[in-house]
Every structure is written in C-alpha cells, then in structure tokens.
Amino acid sequence: MAKRIDVKDLNLFYGKFHAVDGVSLAVPPRNVTAFIGPSGCGKSTVLRSLNRMHEVIPGARAEGKVLLDGEDIYASTVDPVSVRRTIGMVFQRPNPFPTMSIRDNVVAGLKLAGERNGKKLDEVAEQALRGANLWAEVKDRLNRPGGGLSGGQQQRLCIARAIAVQPDVLLMDEPCSALDPISTLAIEDLIQELKKDFTIVIVTHNMQQAARVSDQTAFFNLAGVGQPGRLVELDDTERIFSNPTQKATEDYISGRFG
Numbered sequence: 001m002a003k004r005i006d007v008k009d010l011n012l013f014y015g016k017f018h019a020v021d022g023v024s025l026a027v028p029p030r031n032v033t034a035f036i037g038p039s040g041c042g043k044s045t046v047l048r049s050l051n052r053m054h055e056v057i058p059g060a061r062a063e064g065k066v067l068l069d070g071e072d073i074y075a076s077t078v079d080p081v082s083v084r085r086t087i088g089m090v091f092q093r094p095n096p097f098p099t100m101s102i103r104d105n106v107v108a109g110l111k112l113a114g115e116r117n118g119k120k121l122d123e124v125a126e127q128a129l130r131g132a133n134l135w136a137e138v139k140d141r142l143n144r145p146g147g148g149l150s151g152g153q154q155q156r157l158c159i160a161r162a163i164a165v166q167p168d169v170l171l172m173d174e175p176c177s178a179l180d181p182i183s184t185l186a187i188e189d190l191i192q193e194l195k196k197d198f199t200i201v202i203v204t205h206n207m208q209q210a211a212r213v214s215d216q217t218a219f220f221n222l223a224g225v226g227q228p229g230r231l232v233e234l235d236d237t238e239r240i241f242s243n244p245t246q247k248a249t250e251d252y253i254s255g256r257f258g
C-alpha cells in the first residue's frame, strides 16, 4: 500500500551528459505530487529514475538515493524488476497490448508473475477496472481486444493494468497529453480517487492540471542551455501557484517563459 518516497541528492546522466543535478525531494504517501517546468528540464528523467526505468536506456545512470519507505531502491541487493512492480508507471501514450483482450491486458502483470487461477484473475480484473473507472464501459466486452477502446478508455485500461499488481506508487508521465478534454477530466477525477490508495507522481505540461490534481508541486528548471536541470522549489500546490518563493517559478507559472 501507499508508501513515501525520499529522493536524496540525485544526479542523472545519459552517457557523459549530466541531465539532472542534485535533486532532493520528499513525496508523502496518499498524495499527488506534480512535476512541472520547461521542456528538457528533466521532469521525465527524474520520474523514470523513481522506479529504475532510467537505467534501461543504454548509457544512462543514476547517482544518489531514492528511498521507498526508507529502503534504497538503488541498493545493490535490490532487483530492479521488483522495484518496477512496486512502483508502477503510466505513459504519455496509452500502450495496451492491442490484440490482447481487455481482461488479459489488465491481468498481464499477474500472469507474468505466475498467477494461473482464472477465477482469481477475473476478480482482480474486475477490481482493477472498477478502480480505474472503466468497469461499467467494458464489463460486457471483456474478451474484446484492448486496441478497440477509445484513447481515453485505453489510458484507463493502462491505469487498471498498473494498479492490478497493487503497487505502492504510481508514476504518470503526461498521462493526458494524447487525450481529449473529456477523457482528460475523467483521468483527473480518477487520480483523485486513486490517491486514497496510492502515492502518485505526475509529470504535466498543463499547469491548470497540476493545480487541479496535485497536493504539492515541484518546479524544475534549467540554469542555461546545455546545463543540467534542477529542482527550483517544491511546495504545496496552492502556494506554488499563489505565492512561490522563487522568481523563476513565478515567471514560469505566469507564462513569462517555458
């Protein structure tokens, strides 16, 4: 169930390129944290480092600590695959397995982990689809392909797939950027529901969205061209949008740059 994350002096690299410099931040459990900032400042890179997806890119590496309820996910004894199971991820473009049935998409992770009991898989599929606010729309076509759903439904299917394995944390990388406004609102409502059970970190370019869905907001920026991105400030969302302490944050949220 929902866990806290503490990031300590995290530096992220792509080969020799120092992409993110010295980030420290805390994400409380059952809380939505939004990452905002101009393009290229490292939001997605930091997000991917929170479940060790960053290192999947050839040459990419992380220095520093990411603690999940005090346990360092980068410790040498930790299996990155189990980290990714505990800290799930939803991507920018919905990526269901298109020919696989809706039901099998949801339970794909569980089947991979060896669960073979059909009744149990049906139960988990229903629970996860209900949790993702999709059950009512798909309950009569669970055996039809996931690729046949609308974009917004596919994204909720991917959220159902992510929560079916009961992660502690959900990372969302611009989950609404490929969706229309109605589907976007459906996902935003869903995020409010999900935070009762999960710790959520969301990258968004949409500042209204950050203001609507998050409890705290982290503003990232670049010190200059070719310089690494860094965390400028992290505070309650209300404060970031009404009275930030840093001028760069104020300039960004008031639309003066970015």
Ligand SMILES: Nc1ncnc2c1ncn2[C@@H]1O[C@H](COP(=O)(O)OP(=O)(O)OP(=O)(O)O)[C@@H](O)[C@H]1O
Pocket: 014, 017, 019, 037, 038, 039, 040, 041, 042, 043, 044, 045, 046, 057, 229
């Ligand atoms: N796979 C990669 N290989 C090399 N460099 C990368 C890779 N992915 C990102 N970068 C670089 O790392 C820096 C941070 O990129 P990142 O995508 O994290 O920024 P971002 O703030 O999420 O940007 P955006 O808002 O445009 O998605 C950029 O300079 C980017 O070019």
